[in-house]
Amino acid sequence: MAHAWTVAPVLSTPAGHIFEDDAHRTADIPHPLHSPEAIHLRYEIDRTVAEIKRGGWKRVALQFPDCMLPDAPAVFEALSQHLAVEKGPAESNSMSLEQTSPHAMEKLQSITNDQSPKKLFILADTSYGACCVDEIAAEHDDADVVVHYGRACLSPTVRLPVIHVFTRQSLAVDRVIESFKSLFPDRNQAVILMADVTFASHLPHVDTALKTEGYRSVFTPDIVHSPSSPLPNRTVPENVLRDPTKLSEWRLFHISDPPESLLLTLTSRVSSIHVFPTTPAAATTVVDATAAVALRRRYALLTSVTTVPIFGILINTLSVKNYLHILEHVKSCISASSRKSYTFVVGKVNAAKVANFSEIGAWVVIGCWESSLIDSKDFWKPILTPFELELALAGDDKRIWTGKWVSDFQTILNGVERHSIDPSTSNHNTYDGDSTTDGHSIEGSDSEPESAPPEFDLRTGRYMSHSRPMQVRSNIERGENQSGPNGQLARRSRGDIARIGDIASPGAEFLRSSRSWKGLGSDFQIEYDHAKDENNSTGMEEGLSGSARGYIRAQSQTKT
Numbered sequence: 001m002a003h004a005w006t007v008a009p010v011l012s013t014p015a016g017h018i019f020e021d022d023a024h025r026t027a028d029i030p031h032p033l034h035s036p037e038a039i040h041l042r043y044e045i046d047r048t049v050a051e052i053k054r055g056g057w058k059r060v061a062l063q064f065p066d067c068m069l070p071d072a073p074a075v076f077e078a079l080s081q082h083l084a085v086e087k088g089p090a091e092s093n094s095m096s097l098e099q100t101s102p103h104a105m106e107k108l109q110s111i112t113n114d115q116s117p118k119k120l121f122i123l124a125d126t127s128y129g130a131c132c133v134d135e136i137a138a139e140h141d142d143a144d145v146v147v148h149y150g151r152a153c154l155s156p157t158v159r160l161p162v163i164h165v166f167t168r169q170s171l172a173v174d175r176v177i178e179s180f181k182s183l184f185p186d187r188n189q190a191v192i193l194m195a196d197v198t199f200a201s202h203l204p205h206v207d208t209a210l211k212t213e214g215y216r217s218v219f220t221p222d223i224v225h226s227p228s229s230p231l232p233n234r235t236v237p238e239n240v241l242r243d244p245t246k247l248s249e250w251r252l253f254h255i256s257d258p259p260e261s262l263l264l265t266l267t268s269r270v271s272s273i274h275v276f277p278t279t280p281a282a283a284t285t286v287v288d289a290t291a292a293v294a295l296r297r298r299y300a301l302l303t304s305v306t307t308v309p310i311f312g313i314l315i316n317t318l319s320v321k322n323y324l325h326i327l328e329h330v331k332s333c334i335s336a337s338s339r340k341s342y343t344f345v346v347g348k349v350n351a352a353k354v355a356n357f358s359e360i361g362a363w364v365v366i367g368c369w370e371s372s373l374i375d376s377k378d379f380w381k382p383i384l385t386p387f388e389l390e391l392a393l394a395g396d397d398k399r400i401w402t403g404k405w406v407s408d409f410q411t412i413l414n415g416v417e418r419h420s421i422d423p424s425t426s427n428h429n430t431y432d433g434d435s436t437t438d439g440h441s442i443e444g445s446d447s448e449p450e451s452a453p454p455e456f457d458l459r460t461g462r463y464m465s466h467s468r469p470m471q472v473r474s475n476i477e478r479g480e481n482q483s484g485p486n487g488q489l490a491r492r493s494r495g496d497i498a499r500i501g502d503i504a505s506p507g508a509e510f511l512r513s514s515r516s517w518k519g520l521g522s523d524f525q526i527e528y529d530h531a532k533d534e535n536n537s538t539g540m541e542e543g544l545s546g547s548a549r550g551y552i553r554a555q556s557q558t559k560t
Contacts, residue, residue, distance in 0.1 A: 308361030316367030
C-alpha cells in the first residue's frame with residue numbers, strides 16, 4: 001500500500017537548480033537512427049499520403065509522442081515530397097479514415113479536392129496524454145485533419161477527422177509462435193490472439209502460421225473504435241456477440257505489455273491473460289499477467305474516500321466524445337450524496353498541480369479510458385475514475401466489490417440510460433443519506449442532519465461529522481437568510497460552514513478556518529459582517545513599475 005501523505009509536497013524548485021545548465025540532459029533524448037526506407041515503412045508514408053489526397057485536406061497536423069519526435073522532421077520531409085506531386089486521389093487497401101464524426105464529415109464535404117499545395121505542421125508537447133488526439137492544438141492552426149502517430153486509445157473524437165498511424169514495430173515472430181505452441185499444446189483451446197496496436201501488423205502472419213500448425217480455435221480480432229467493447233477497441237468472437245458472458249471461456253494471448261487499464265478491465269472478463277514481452281531488456285518467455293493486487297489496491301483506495309466531503313473533478317480531455325455528459329453525471333452523483341465538487345480544467349495531471357488545492361479530499365479524472373487511471377502513490381490525495389467514484393459514494397450496505405472494473409465512461413453512461421428507462425431502478429443514484437438525485441433534501445423529520453445515521457472512516461474508525469457539507473440545514477428550510485451583506489462571505493455560528501449568498505461553500509469554509517495565508521492583507525484580522533473598526537485593514541500603496549530586470553519606485557525613480 002502506498003504511503004500516506006501528511007503534508008503537501010514541496011513544489012518549488014531548489015534555489016541551487018535555478019541556473020543549472022540543462023545541456024547534460026540532452027544525452028537522454030534519442031536521435032533518429034532510421035534510414036529513409038525505414039521511415040517510409042515504419043510511418044506508413046504511402047497510406048498517409050493516400051488518405052490526405054483522398055480527403056482533399058490542405059492543412060494537416062502531424063501529432064507525435066515524445067519518443068518519436070526525433071523522427072518527426074524526416075516524416076515531415078517524406079510527406080512533403082510525396083504530396084508535392086499531385087496525381088489525383090490514391091487508393092489504399094489499409095485502414096480507412098478513423099472514426100469520423102458527423103461534424104467532421106460536414107467539414108470533410110466542404111473541402112474541395114483541388115491541386116493547391118498542402119500545409120503540414122508538427123504538433124509536439126500535446127495538451128493531454130499522447131494516446132489522445134490533440135484537437136485543441138490542431139484547431140489553433142486551423143487544421144483540416146490530424147495524423148496521429150504511435151499508440152492510441154482510439155477514443156471517438158468530436159471536431160476533426162483523424163488518420164491513425166500506429167507505426168510498425170519489429171517483432172520476433174518465430175519466438176511468438178514457439179511461445180504460443182509451448183503455452184497451448186491443446187490445438188482446440190479457445191484463445192484470443194491480441195497485440196498492442198504498434199504490433200498489430202504482425203498478427204495476420206502469426207495467425208496464418210498457427211492455423212498451419214493445426215490451431216482451429218484461435219480468434220484474431222480486428223481493430224475498431226469502441227472502447228466500450230467487451231474487448232476494448234477490438235472485435236469479439238461470434239459466440240460473445242450473442243452472449244457476452246461467453247468471453248470468460250476464452251484465454252488471452254497478448255503481444256506486448258498491455259496498459260494497466262486494459263489489464264484491469266480484462267481480468268474479470270477472460271479466463272486468463274498471458275503476455276509476450278517485447279521490450280529489449282525483458283525475457284522472451286510468456287508471463288502470466290494478473291491484476292488481482294492492483295484491483296485490491298484500487299478498492300482500498302475508493303473505500304478510503306467514502307467520507308470525503310469535497311471532491312475535485314479534473315477535466316483531462318476536451319476531445320473525447322461525450323466527456324461533458326460524464327462530467328454532468330459525476331457532478332450529479334456528488335451532489336446527490338450531499339457533498340461538494342469543484343471542477344478544474346488541466347492539461348497533463350501531475351502532483352504539483354493538484355497539491356495546490358489542499359481542501360480537496362479526493363479527485364475524479366474525466367479523460368480517455370486509459371488516461372483516467374492514475375496511480376495515486378505520488379499524489380497527496382487519492383485520484384479515482386468515474387466508475388470508482390460511483391462505488392465510493394454508494395452506501396456501505398450497497399457497495400459490493402465483484403472484481404469487475406470499468407474504464408470506459410461510455411459504458412457508465414449506457415448503464416445510466418438503462419436505469420433511467422427501467423422504473424424499478426430509477427433511484428439507483430439515491431445514495432444513503434438524506435438527499436435525492438437532484439440534490440434536494442427529503443421532506444420530513446428524517447431530513448434533519450441529527451437524524452441521519454452516523455458515518456465513520458473505514459480506515460481509522462473515527463466518527464465523521466462533516467462528511468456531507470451540502471446537507472440542507474433546518475434553519476435554511478425555515479427560510480432564515482444568514483448571508484452577509486450583498487452576498488459577501490459571512491461568519492457562521494460555531495459548527496456551521498461558511499456561505500456565500502444562500503449557497504454553502506466548503507471551499508470558503510476551508511479558506512476561513514484552515515488556510516494560514518488568505519491573500520494580500522491577510523496579516524490583518526479580517527472582520528466579516530460585523531466589522532466595527534474600519535481602520536483595521538490594509539491601506540492602498542502604489543507599487544513598483546518597469547521591467548523585471550529593473551523595477552522603478554514611483555517616488556525616487558531609482559531602480560531596484
